[in-house]
Amino acid sequence: MQENNSTVTQQPEVTQPPEVQQSEPEKQMDVFKTYASQAITGLLIVAAIGIALYRYYGSSDSKKQEAAEKLFSAKNTQELELLLNQNSSSSVAPLALLKLAKINFNSGNYDMALTKYNDFKTKYPQHELVDAAEIGKLHCLEARNQTQDALxxxxxxxxxxxxHFLYAEAVLGKARCLDQLGRQKEAATVYEDFIAAYPKSPWTSKIEDLLAALKKKLEDKKTSG
Structure with a gap:
């Protein structure tokens, strides 16, 4: 009987890939996406467009009425660009431009959205929604990782x-940018100041939730550190 001299082949050790470290801009974008996924960026801009647009319904000017209906139903940039070209001198044009900027932002086309918001501010500096364009512009800067400028x-x-009716949204933006920059304690103070000043605001409940999440982040950081 022959002795079996075969040897057992050793399997090479499986090494785990090193943990991928996020760059600072990537970390900031993660924070931004977290807030954006909670649908709190740009809510009032959309509402402002809707309120302004509502004025044109029932207008005795049939062209304004038609343009308003097309603007309300427009769902993509192509439809809005066409509407702008056809109604460039109409009072509906500023709303179309603002909506175009917002749709670009929602699609992740932050460069184009920023261009459109800046176009609005240049063409309609006295318009009642120029501050909405400013807030939209700041959201774009934030999304482009220009966090210091946005802050x-x-x-x-x-x-x-x-x-201003966009004050709460600006407060959220300020706190969000501070959070992205690693200044969580300052962000928490911004939230706390708002809650103390406006306890009955419809935004207070959301801000309380954000504050609780931020405090948990600070506690986790303290524990891990």
Whole structure:
């Protein structure tokens, strides 16, 4: 009987791939996407467009009525660009431009959205929704990882326009940018100040949730550190 001299082939050790470290812009974008997924960026811009558009319904001017209906039903950039070209001198044009900017933003085309918001501010500096274009512009800067610039803009808005209907959205933007920059304690203070000043605001419940999540992040950071 022959002895079996075969040897067992050793399997090579399986090494785990190194953990991929996120760059700072990637970390900031993750924070931005977290907030954006909660549908709190740009809500009031959409509402403002809708309210302004509603004025044209029932208008005695049939062309305005028709343009308003087309603007309301427009779902993509091509339809809005066509509407703008056909109604460039109409009072509906600013709303179409603002909606075009928002659709580009929602599609992740932040460069084009920024261009459209800036176009709005240049063409219609006295329009009642020019501040909505400013907030939209700041959202674009934030999404492009120009967080310091966005923070500066949100801070200015919060400081100067305390009674504006977009004030709460600017507060959220300021806190969000601080969070992205790793300044969570300052972001928490922004939330706390809003809650203390506006306890009955419809935004307070959402901000309380964001504050709780932020405090948990701070606690986790303290524990892991």
């Amino acid at each position: 500066a803009g949100f801070t200015t808005f919060v400081t100067v326009k305390t009674n």
